[in-house]
Amino acid sequence: MVHQRVRLGILTIAHEARRVEFGYLRGQLELTAGNLSQHLTVLETAGLVEVEKGYAGRRGRTWITLTAAGNTALAEEIGRLKQLIARVDAAETGESG
Amino acid sequence: MVHQRVRLGILTIAHEARRVEFGYLRGQLELTAGNLSQHLTVLETAGLVEVEKGYAGRRGRTWITLTAAGNTALAEEIGRLKQLIARVDAAETGESG
Numbered sequence: 365m366v367h368q369r370v371r372l373g374i375l376t377i378a379h380e381a382r383r384v385e386f387g388y389l390r391g392q393l394e395l396t397a398g399n400l401s402q403h404l405t406v407l408e409t410a411g412l413v414e415v416e417k418g419y420a421g422r423r424g425r426t427w428i429t430l431t432a433a434g435n436t437a438l439a440e441e442i443g444r445l446k447q448l449i450a451r452v453d454a455a456e457t458g459e460s461g
Numbered sequence: 462m463v464h465q466r467v468r469l470g471i472l473t474i475a476h477e478a479r480r481v482e483f484g485y486l487r488g489q490l491e492l493t494a495g496n497l498s499q500h501l502t503v504l505e506t507a508g509l510v511e512v513e514k515g516y517a518g519r520r521g522r523t524w525i526t527l528t529a530a531g532n533t534a535l536a537e538e539i540g541r542l543k544q545l546i547a548r549v550d551a552a553e554t555g556e557s558g
Contacts, residue, residue, distance in 0.1 A: 376545055380552040442549050445542050448473055452539050455477040 370395065370403050375438040378413060378430040386426035404428065412437055467492065467500050472535040475510060475527040483523035501525065509534055 373393050378384050390400050407413045412434035416427045430438070470490050475481050487497050504510045509531035513524045527535070 372545070376549055379549060438549065442546055445546060448469070449539055449542060449546075452473055452476060452535065 368403075370399070371407055372438075372441060374400075374403060374407060374428070375412065375430060375434055375441075378428055379435065379438055383416075383427045383429040386428065389428060407434070465500075467496070468504055469535075469538060471497075471500060471504060471525070472509065472527060472531055472538075475525055476532065476535055480513075480524045480526045483525065486525060504531070 370393060374389060377389055377392055386397075386400065389395075390397060393400065395403075404413065404415055408415050410433075412431055414429045414431055416429070418425055418427060467490060471486060474486055474489055483494075483497065487494060490497065492500075501510065501512055505512050507530075508528055511526045511528055513526070515522050515524060
C-alpha cells in the first residue's frame with residue numbers, strides 16, 4: 365500500500381508540512397487531479413491521511429494532513445527501503461573486489 | 462516500471478549474483494509462480510533481465526540474469542530512493558528543533 369510510488373510521494377510531502385494543499389501536491393507529483401484524488405482516497409481509507417475541504421477566500425481548497433498512523437507507515441517504509449539500498453550497496457562493494 | 466516493489470526486489474536479488482534461479486527468487490520474495498512469472502515477463506520485455514530455461518539433472522530450471530540496462534535502471538532507482546529518504550530524514554530533523 366505505502367510502497368506504491370505515488371502514495372509514498374504523497375506521504376513524504378505531507379510529512380514535511382503540518383498540512384499540504386491539493387494543488388501543491390498535484391504539481392509536485394505531476395499528477396492529474398483525478399489520479400491524485402484516487403490515491404488520496406486509498407490513503408484516507410487506510411487512515412494514513414486526513415482530507416479536509418475548506419476555503420481560501422472564495423476558492424475551495426482541499427488540505428491533506430498526515431495522521432499518526434501515516435507517519436508510522438512512512439517510517440516503516442523508509443526503514444525497508446534503507447535495508448534494500450544497503451543490500452544493493454553491499455553487492456556493489458563485492459563486485460569491485 | 463522499476464519502482465514497482467516486487468520488480469525492484471527481483472532486480473536487487475539478481476544484482477547480487479551472476480544469475481538467480483526462479484525457485485530461489487520465488488521463495489525470497491514470497492510470491493506465487495504465476496505472479497513471479499508475470500513480473501519477469503514485464504522486466505524481460507523491458508530488457509532489464511534475461512530469462513533462460515535449462516536443466517539441473519533431469520529437472521527443468523529457469524535462470525534469471527540482470528542485463529546491463531537492468532543494472533543501470535536499478536542504480537537509478539536506488540538514487541531516487543536515496544533522495545526520497547534524505548527528504549524524509551531532513552524533515553525529521555526539522556521536527557525535533
